[in-house]
Amino acid sequence: MNSDVKIRCRNLWKLFGPQPEAFLQEHGGHPTSEALDEGGYIGAVRDVSFDVHDGEILVIMGLSGSGKSTLIRCISRLNDPTAGQMDFDGKDLLNATDAELIEIRRHKMGMVFQNFGLLPNRDVLSNVLFPLEMQGMARDEREAKAREMIELVGLTGREADFPAQLSGGQQQRVGIARSLAVDPDVWFLDEPFSALDPLIRAEMQDEFIRLQKVLKKTIVFITHDFEEAIKLADRIGIMKDGQMVQLDTPENIVLNPVNDYVAEFARNAPLDRIVTVGAIMLPEKGAESSQSIDASDLIGDVARQVLSSEVPFAVAHGGKIVGSVGREQMLDGLYGPEGQ
Amino acid sequence: MTHPLQSTEPVARPWAAPHLKLAQIPLLWQFAVIIAAGIALSALWGGALRWPDIWVIPLASWITTFFEWLGNDAGIGGYEFRDLTRFLADLLKQPLRWAEYVLYRGVRPLDLPPVPWVAIVIGVGILGHWAGGRKLAFFAAGGLLYLAVFGLWRDSMRTLAIVVVAVPFAVVIGLWLGIWAEKSRRAASVVSPMFDLMQATPHMAYLVPVVILFGFGQVPALIATVVFAMPPMARCVMLALQTVPSAITEAGKMSGCTPRQLLWKVQIPAGKRILMLGVNQVVMQTLAMAVIASLVGATGLGQKLLTSLQQLKLGAAVEQGLGIVMIAVVLDRITQAWANRPTDYAARGRSWAYRHRHALSFGAVLVVSVLLAGIFKEVSVLPKGMTVTFGTQLDDAVRWFAKETYGVIQPVRDFITVNMLIPLRNFFLAVPWPIVVAMVGAAGLRLAGRGTAMLCMGLVLAIVLFGFWEPAVLTVYLVLSAVIICICIGVPIGIWAFRSPRVARPIMAICDTLQTFPSFIYLIPVIMLLKVGDLANIVAILAYATVPAIRYTYLGLKRIPDVTIEAAITNGATPMQRLLKVELPVALPEIMLGINQTIMMALSMVAITALIGSRDLGQEIYRALPTADTGRGILAGLAIAAIGIVADRLIQGWANTRKKQLGVK
Ligand SMILES: Nc1ncnc2c1ncn2[C@@H]1O[C@H](COP(=O)(O)OP(=O)(O)OP(=O)(O)O)[C@@H](O)[C@H]1O
Numbered sequence A: 001m002n003s004d005v006k007i008r009c010r011n012l013w014k015l016f017g018p019q020p021e022a023f024l025q026e027h028g029g030h031p032t033s034e035a036l037d038e039g040g041y042i043g044a045v046r047d048v049s050f051d052v053h054d055g056e057i058l059v060i061m062g063l064s065g066s067g068k069s070t071l072i073r074c075i076s077r078l079n080d081p082t083a084g085q086m087d088f089d090g091k092d093l094l095n096a097t098d099a100e101l102i103e104i105r106r107h108k109m110g111m112v113f114q115n116f117g118l119l120p121n122r123d124v125l126s127n128v129l130f131p132l133e134m135q136g137m138a139r140d141e142r143e144a145k146a147r148e149m150i151e152l153v154g155l156t157g158r159e160a161d162f163p164a165q166l167s168g169g170q171q172q173r174v175g176i177a178r179s180l181a182v183d184p185d186v187w188f189l190d191e192p193f194s195a196l197d198p199l200i201r202a203e204m205q206d207e208f209i210r211l212q213k214v215l216k217k218t219i220v221f222i223t224h225d226f227e228e229a230i231k232l233a234d235r236i237g238i239m240k241d242g243q244m245v246q247l248d249t250p251e252n253i254v255l256n257p258v259n260d261y262v263a264e265f266a267r268n269a270p271l272d273r274i275v276t277v278g279a280i281m282l283p284e285k286g287a288e289s290s291q292s293i294d295a296s297d298l299i300g301d302v303a304r305q306v307l308s309s310e311v312p313f314a315v316a317h318g319g320k321i322v323g324s325v326g327r328e329q330m331l332d333g334l335y336g337p338e339g340q
Numbered sequence B: 001m002t003h004p005l006q007s008t009e010p011v012a013r014p015w016a017a018p019h020l021k022l023a024q025i026p027l028l029w030q031f032a033v034i035i036a037a038g039i040a041l042s043a044l045w046g047g048a049l050r051w052p053d054i055w056v057i058p059l060a061s062w063i064t065t066f067f068e069w070l071g072n073d074a075g076i077g078g079y080e081f082r083d084l085t086r087f088l089a090d091l092l093k094q095p096l097r098w099a100e101y102v103l104y105r106g107v108r109p110l111d112l113p114p115v116p117w118v119a120i121v122i123g124v125g126i127l128g129h130w131a132g133g134r135k136l137a138f139f140a141a142g143g144l145l146y147l148a149v150f151g152l153w154r155d156s157m158r159t160l161a162i163v164v165v166a167v168p169f170a171v172v173i174g175l176w177l178g179i180w181a182e183k184s185r186r187a188a189s190v191v192s193p194m195f196d197l198m199q200a201t202p203h204m205a206y207l208v209p210v211v212i213l214f215g216f217g218q219v220p221a222l223i224a225t226v227v228f229a230m231p232p233m234a235r236c237v238m239l240a241l242q243t244v245p246s247a248i249t250e251a252g253k254m255s256g257c258t259p260r261q262l263l264w265k266v267q268i269p270a271g272k273r274i275l276m277l278g279v280n281q282v283v284m285q286t287l288a289m290a291v292i293a294s295l296v297g298a299t300g301l302g303q304k305l306l307t308s309l310q311q312l313k314l315g316a317a318v319e320q321g322l323g324i325v326m327i328a329v330v331l332d333r334i335t336q337a338w339a340n341r342p343t344d345y346a347a348r349g350r351s352w353a354y355r356h357r358h359a360l361s362f363g364a365v366l367v368v369s370v371l372l373a374g375i376f377k378e379v380s381v382l383p384k385g386m387t388v389t390f391g392t393q394l395d396d397a398v399r400w401f402a403k404e405t406y407g408v409i410q411p412v413r414d415f416i417t418v419n420m421l422i423p424l425r426n427f428f429l430a431v432p433w434p435i436v437v438a439m440v441g442a443a444g445l446r447l448a449g450r451g452t453a454m455l456c457m458g459l460v461l462a463i464v465l466f467g468f469w470e471p472a473v474l475t476v477y478l479v480l481s482a483v484i485i486c487i488c489i490g491v492p493i494g495i496w497a498f499r500s501p502r503v504a505r506p507i508m509a510i511c512d513t514l515q516t517f518p519s520f521i522y523l524i525p526v527i528m529l530l531k532v533g534d535l536a537n538i539v540a541i542l543a544y545a546t547v548p549a550i551r552y553t554y555l556g557l558k559r560i561p562d563v564t565i566e567a568a569i570t571n572g573a574t575p576m577q578r579l580l581k582v583e584l585p586v587a588l589p590e591i592m593l594g595i596n597q598t599i600m601m602a603l604s605m606v607a608i609t610a611l612i613g614s615r616d617l618g619q620e621i622y623r624a625l626p627t628a629d630t631g632r633g634i635l636a637g638l639a640i641a642a643i644g645i646v647a648d649r650l651i652q653g654w655a656n657t658r659k660k661q662l663g664v665k
């Protein structure tokens, strides 16, 4: 087993309907879409296998109803998967007892909800310390820890406010602080910013990136917004009708989409912020220029240089020249190949 | 990008074609056939009109015998069932006795005086201030002051003692039942229909078995009260738990809550508002029951009112009735305000004394009043000389009024009775029961499916088999007449309120207030004006049951989407056309639910009208009380519940189908 795999899912299924287990067995563990329709079942998650690596940000995307929430709700065991395997830190998560599950949730998992899920009867401070209270941590200790989290998300001074007195963005900060209070290994965020208006959303995304720089958690992040995905993701998984269609780096998703569905997601992607020089260069080394750029540079960062130069640039990788990039390649890279 | 939606269009069923299905015959035709067949049947067989007495299943007397056995001989191994009931009664007697000590008797064993009435009046005012602010404070204190000034204090406190003790019991038991039912599907499937039945059974029917097991007096009243007030609480608990947003529950789970922590720290606090409405319901039901329990010898305001009514001392009855109304309204306002009390943000960070200012000021009032009571007796108990009563004057006034108006009312009453009610009653009595069974079945099948049809037919049939057909028919006749008039009054008022927002506020406020009155109260004006008879019964029911017809009409109309009305206006509809062609049809399902409520309330009032003489099921219950004919009382109560359930299922079935067609939820 790979040591840096945090969560491992294999052939995960989640069906909604009258008798999902029996139905799945009847169809040999692999019903078709037609069979699901006919039986009146919803295949929210269908045969999904993937790993989440330690310390990465995995972003999951897909149309509404494609099963994103259900997938992370299966991993966090808010929903019980119908079939499949799931390991967390190498331990079987599916057959964990209730007590083990509570233990895992108390120490290893944190979750942020789209509509915040704050407890309306508790003020900010006691919302944030709630998970610690559940663990039975001593009062002083949990208050200190909660204040620390509140400071981290920039809500100092609002400890005594109630959720109803806060704006959406502030409420979500409380949700984030609460989910971080137990110092989880894995952090699930289900469309955490989509209930917020665009300005606040951008601010929260920056905030999130700043937090992650400090915290370095393993993150599974759901979003509808491709720009948000690119801003945050190490890898992006795209779901359709319960299946994981493609799971790859942002660059590969943009440059080598497996089908039209994925391509459609990436259509309006800001290529200059995703594509690297290495992906557009010509492999031959016939560059006359003495200037060189690195293969891992984003093309947006070097576009001006390349376009204003008469001669192609040499592309270096690991100290060696591996190819060249001229105006033509750069234009193709920025705007897509001609004739498309 | 288009995303192929899986279509789930039903495939045409081939087997529907060959023979005509029942569902394709219009309901009216079915009815016509049923009626024809029924008339033919009754011509051949007299049993279709009147179920032969010898064929009546004597369930009533079996139940009576069972309860007699339970009350006298039942027991296991040396322990008699009687001991259990006695133990229970003793258990409940203690808190009740203490409540009475504190409220009006004085603590006898310790030789302490009761809490001075002044302190209670101001204390309730303070409670009102805590729950709802200054206005409520004055209102609540004023209401209690009325009780003291009109010399109703002791009796009010007797009644209040039952409420104060019964409420915590009912709340706690209801809470546990609700939680249990919410946790286990199986429990819910048992408990839920039981609650339906319990809530449809009139108050009085609860008293019958309680009398046999526990005798007469305060404690049986308390027990009946707790049992009666529990289902609404459990209902509210279930609703509260169901309506907690799933995000909150899940946030709790992800915070690592154990199931117990999840329930008590997350779900119950989050559902607090609905839970508090449950408490409000419990309080109101408790009061209503405490008043009616005077029939089994509970003392207090209810008993005084009963006596006054029986002796036709209407002036006193009005004063006592107003006293009960005062208690009801004050309790209702305070518990409602408590349920809706916003979190006191301002109190955060203030001093301890500020945060506990209500408790502290009550403490101060208590100390001062007790000290004063040592010097001035009037502070402790208001002496009779200082109370006022307009009983005799009111009596004279009422008598004068009744005499003056009787000349007008009597001919009207007699005319309505002779020319309308009696023929209607005779018609009802002449309907053969098989027709009713079949029609109820046909309607149930069409409106709500096979299960409902079977249930409704079964219930009607049971009424026949157990020998309650005639009183049941008389009940339906009274209720139906009353409900039709309720609709004629309530729906137009609802429309009026909808059309003119200026009158909507006062009308809704009056409705709210009227709904808090215990049903007993409505007998007072009826006896005053109409004496006794069918019309008196109908008017009493009318007075009690019109409110939901008004309220649901108003709400149903208000809920119509603006675009619908605007579309009607731009299409050139006159206000009248708009009302008849658009607004009423769209609001009809909601209005029907209001009528459903009206029927339920009318049925529960039927039992009360037994006090002014009737021949219906209510009378059966009423007569069972002193004669200890438990089976008859219980079955009559259940028969009322059965009528209610049949009406409810049919109307709900209709409303649901209709709502689906209209696409409103
Ligand atoms: N508790 C449930 N019972 C029945 N069906 C469900 C349930 N939860 C989800 N589904 C169905 O499963 C499918 C996937 O739902 P899911 O919420 O995972 O989608 P999603 O990708 O998160 O969508 P969104 O972007 O709208 O949040 C949907 O068709 C949904 O209707």
Ligand SMILES: [Mg+2]
Residues within 6 Å of the ligand: A068, A069, A070, A190
């Ligand atoms: Mg979702």
